[in-house]
Amino acid sequence: MKKFTKALLGVGVVLASTTLLTACGNSSSSSSKSGTTTVTIWADDPNFTVPNMKTAVKMYNAEHKNSGVKFKVQTQGDYVTKLQTVLSAGKQSSFPNIVTIEDYNAQKMLSSYTKYFNTNSDINLNNFSGYKKNIVTYQGKTYGVPFDSGVSALYYRKDIFAKYGVKAKDLNNITWDQFIKLAEKVKKGSGKEILGTGTLLGQDPDMIRQILQSTGNWYFTKSGKLNVNSTAFKETIKTIKKLNDAGVIKGYSDFNSRNxxxxxxxxxxxxxxxxxxxxxxxxKNMKGKWGVATVPRVAGVKGAVNSTNEGGSSLYALNTGNAKADKAAKEFLKTMYDGNSKFYAKVLKDQAAITTYKPAKKNKEWKQTDPFVGQKVNQYFATNMNKIPAVSYGIHSVELETVFQSNLGNYYSGKTSLNSTINKIQSAYKTQVNSN
Amino acid sequence: MTSKVSSFFKYLFIIICSFISVFPFIWMIIGSTNSSSQIIAGKMSFGDQFMNNWHHTFAQTAVVQDFWNSLKIAVLVTVLSIIVSALAAYGFQIYRSRGKNWIYSIFIASMMIPFSVLMIPLYRMMTNFGLVNNAWAVVLPSILSVFLIFFFHQSLETFPIDTIESARIDGANELKIFWSVVLPQLRSTFAAAAIYSFMGAWNNYMWPLIVLQSDDQKTLPLLISGLSATTNFSIDYGIIMVLIIISTIPIFVIFLFLQKYFVQGMTGANKG
Amino acid sequence: MNGVNERTNRIGWWFIGLSIIGFVVFMLYPILNSVKLVFSSISGDSSTFVGFGNFVRLFHDNVFWSSLGNSFLFLIVEVPIMLIFAIVLAVVLNSKKLKLRGFWRLLIFLPCVTSLVSYSVLFKMLFSSDGLINTFLMNTLHVISAPIPWLTDPVMAKVVIILALLWRWTGYNMIFFLAGLQNVSEEIYEAAEIDGASKVQQFLHITLPALRPIILFTAVQSTISTLQLFDEPMNITAGGPNNSSMTIAMYIYNVSFKFVPNFGYAASLSYVVMFIILILSLIQMKVAKNDD
Incomplete structure (x- = not known):
């Protein structure tokens, strides 16, 4: 027993002292370089935003050799949780200088922590696709730099669709009703599932978001009032119900199952x-088998188009109290993300990053044919991006989507009527966001 | 005859339970020999991607450094929390007084507070201490483990007080009694506490996630969750399988090591 | 323990000293810090005093009640099954006659070496509609003809989470019982054997009473952790389908981090959970005492 305790204690003491030493080492190394300014960048996706930011830093450093600024790109898991904890704690010195925020979350963060975000008036929003403007501005001020776009497309197995007589031109610029007819044909012939969603149908916000935004509407009005009792929202969920009734939509339990x-x-x-x-x-085996077409539009809503969006993010500079670092962060964002088409060409190639920066689209990379799909896919994205209707995502989208989860499943399966579903959503939402 | 039947059922029960316990691990090991897309497709036979997956893991992730970070934190937490908790439990149980009982009750009640309540004040405190992004920010709050105090307290409940009394009469001082009379008797308790504490620290996720920020401070659970958090682009499940295996090995080893003390305890050596 | 005199009593405080410092700094201070949140509605960095408004609000909050209900369901179904299994396994694995005892113990304990995140990922893959479990039941055992919608059916989703919890935590609790059994002397069993007591009688009259403190301990511990259940439903079912597996801890997480962050309301919800746990633990301790 004694041996065991002593051994454990021994290991503990050795480790404790090494940790102390390394801890001290860390702090002294960061303070000794007081001449340089450190700009910390937080990014959420180790396969996408992180390499993207690293490319930006590399190119920036190459052009600004003696800037005296050191950039650190850090990946953070459970990104939103972490960012919110750090912001709520309110210790500005512990903030990162630049953060990426998913567009659906942006207004919530900007309105909740306004004073911790730096405005960035150097950014010329006219350089970016119009729909991004509502996302990165708050109360008339520009806070963020638009980054990637979630411009949507209908991806389909053109080999199998063609087998049952559905050609590419049949699928472009059509309505959902037309799509259902075509999809039924393919479903009947092939016996396979047609439209797959990444979560179960009643839980899936992706389809609702995309169909609703294509009508130029959102869950809320511009002033933030709940807008689910509108034609646009009703037509949106009616469309999904129609798809479900026709058996041409399938909700998978998660993204992986769908993949x-x-x-x-x-x-x-x-x-x-x-x-x-x-x-x-x-x-790689699927080369040549997939095609890209426009997203169908809702027939029953005026102004609905065949372009819409799902996802995408933007970049924001935080107010860390360190004037030098804050200035460097803003300059970095302006130089790389609002002014460097070469950078965008590189990340398009490396990470398939679809930017909303318009001047970048003049480069030849945007006009090339994608060998996998056999279409000018990037050009499709670039043109459609500018047709996405601009909406305001508001600050309570997540709350409302949680409310959907306990109500829409019953509507799709026919257990509740459209009107009672809307009523239930309205009253549940009211309790959910009750601001006392 | 009946004893043969009962021992047959005993073994059958153990074998079934063990199989259920171990199955996901077998599956994990099989997974580490297959490519990411084969894992997603549910392939249930050994493949030839084992070396590839290990190679990718070491080439693409900072697994060695993260392993060291995890180990450092887990060992420190285990040693320090066991010392502090055993001392405290002994103090509460053997030197009972009204005041100490009160404090003990408050300790126990605090176990019921969800961590989410403490997270933001704690984070603020760590920034004040200048410990954000430092392993000590993870270690310090874990040293006080009410759970371990409770655990030691419970096992001291059946401790023969006479042994202590007679040591006192022999003139031993209180710390010495604790060290050489009480400690040796609690061998299996210490072993269980060590396993518990190490496991908790090793798998700790939420708090390290918040306070450890730069890549060179990250622990294995943060590495794994960071890699599997990607929803949009392809996740390399081969790497994830390898990382889960790597993160499993230390606790496996600790258990094997401390298991001996259970067995020793059972031979009756610790019965006075 | 009335015999403790003034001097030894004071020495006792020295033993507790370190833990009190730790408690004050890392528990008490943050708790006091959070108490004031309970009376505020906080939206990001702006805070308004609302008195007991948060508690009035949660009274009308359906999501709160349904997630509390789910948490209770997990508690009532899973904890007793798990503890019974853990005790039986501990007794069997404590038997001297059992061959390869250490080996079996290791296997049963193995599940708790996995981190919560990784085992949840594994279970999700195992139980997906075309996952291994369904394939096994359909193609190997032929007991079902169509895949069971494990993750997509409100009842089945709960079943999967309970199975996952049983898998992960039974061995963990077994360790405590096994440790507890070491303090039961062999002689008592030998004496009982001589008196002609059957194995079942020995179990009921010697083993169970000896394990009572451990049973209480594991029961309280499981109650606390089940009511704070988060990682498993988050990673296996994400609370779905239709919020049917959402727990109270997940709801608190949503209020703090997914919704417009309202740490005041989140803190109030947390204190309600704490209060419930406190009452349940007191009842459990009371029941354990009355059995004396």
Whole structure:
């Protein structure tokens, strides 16, 4: 027993002293370089935003050799939780200088922590797709730099669709009703699932978001009032119910199950943002089998278009109290993300990053034919991006989507009527966001 | 005859339970020999990607450094929390007084507070101490483990007080009694506490996530969750399987090591 | 323990000293810091005093009640099954006659070496509609003809989470019982054997009473952790389908981090959970005492 305790204690003491030493080492190394300014960048996705930011830092450093600024790109898991904890604690010195924020979350963060965000009036928002403006501005001031777009597309198995007589031109610029007819034909012939969603149907916000935004509306009015009792919202969920009744939509329990169905050929179509294409392309055997078409539009809503969006993010500079670092962060964002087309060409190639920066689209990379799909996919994204109706995502989208989860499933399966569903959503939302 | 039947059922029960316990691990090991897309497709046979997956893991992730970070934190927490908790439990149980009983009750009640309540004040405190992004920010709050105090307190409940009394009569001082009379008797308790404490620190996720920020401070659970958090682009499940295996090995080893003390305890060596 | 005199009593405080410092700094201070949140509605960095408004609000909050209900369901179904299994396994694995005892113990304990995040990921893959479990039941055992919608059916989703919890935590609790059994002397069993007591009688009259403090301890511990259940439903079912597996801890998380952050309301919800746990633990301790 004694031996064991002593051994444990021994290990503990050794480790304790090494940790102390390394801890001291760390602090002294960061303070000794007081001449340089450190700009810390937080990014959420180790396969996308992180390499993207690292590319930006590398190119920036090459052009600004003696700037005296050191950039650190850090990945953070459970990004939103972490960012919110750090902001809520309110210790500005512990803030990162630059953060990425998903567009649906942006207004919530900007309104909750306004004073911790730095305005960035140097950014010329006219350089970016118009729909991004509502996202990165708050109370008339520009806070963020628009980054990638979630411009949507209908990805479909053109080999199988063609087998049942559905050609590319049949799918472009059509309505959902027309799509259902075509999809039924393919479903009947092939016996496979047609439209796959990444979560169960009643839980899935992606389809609702995409259809609703294509009508130029959102869950809320511009002034933030709940807008689910509108024609646009009703037509949106009616469309999904129609798809479900026709058996041409399938909700998978998670993204992986859907990917699996896509890879093994059980799922023939996906409506999702531009970011989904790399997943499809990751299966090399599928080369030439997938096509890209426009997203169908809702017939019953005036002004509905065949362009919409799912996802995408923007970059924000935080107010850390260190004037030098804050200034360096803003300059970095302006130089790289609002002014460097070469950078955007590189990240398009490396991470398939679809930017909303318009001047970048003049480069030849945007006009090339994608060998996997056999279409000018990037050009499709670039043109459609500018047609996405601008809406305000507001600050309570997540709350409302949680309310959807306990109500829409019953509507889709026919257990509740449209009107009672809307009523239930309205009253549940009211308790959910009750601000006392 | 009946004893044969009962021992047959005993073994059958153990074998079934063990199989259920171990199955996901077998599956994990099989997974580490397959490619990411094969893992997603549910392939249930050994493949030839084992070396590839290990190679990718070491080439693409900072697994060695993160392993060291995890180990450093887990060992420190285990040693320090066991010392502090055993002392405290002994103090509460053997030197009972009204005041100490009160404090003990308050300790126990604090176990019921969800961590989410403490997270933001604690984070603020760590920034004041200048400990954000430092392993000590993870270690310090974990040293006080009410759970361990409770655990030691419970096992001291059946401790023969006479042994202590007679040591006192022999003139031993209180710390010496604790060290050489009480400690040796609690061998299996210490072993269980060590396993518990190490496991908790090793798998700790939420708090390290918040306070450890730069890549060179990260622990294994942060590495794993960071890699599997990606929803949009392809996740390399081969790497994840390898990382889960790597993160499993230390606790496996600790258990094997401390298991001996259970067995020793059972031979009756610690019965006075 | 009335015999403790003034001097030894004071020495006792020295033993507790370190833990009190730790408690004050890392528990008490943050708790006091959070108490004031309970009376505020906080939206990001702006805070308004609302008195007991947060508690009035949670009274009308359906999501709160349904997630509390889910948490209780997990508690009532899972904890007793798990503890019974853990005791039986501990007794069997404590038997001297059992061959390869250490080996079996290791296997049963193995699940708790996995981190919560990784085992949840594994279970999700195992129970997906075309996952291994369904394939096994359909193609190997032929007991079902269509895949069971494990993750997509409100009842089945709960079943999967309970199975996951049983898998992960039974071995963990077994360790405590096993440790507890070491303090039961062999002689008592030998004496009982001579008196002609059956194995079942020995179990009921010697083993169970000896394990009572451990049973209480594991029961309280499981109650606390089950009511704070988060990682498993978050990673296996994400609370779905239709919020049917959402726990109270997940709801608190949503209020703090997914919704417009209202740490005041989140803190109030947390204190309600704490209060419930406190009452349940007191009842459990009371029941354990009355059995004396």
């Amino acid at each position: 699996k169905a896509v890879f093994n050929g059980n799922d023939l179509a996906i409506v999702e943002g531009a970011w989904y294409l790399p997943t499809i392309k990751s299966d």
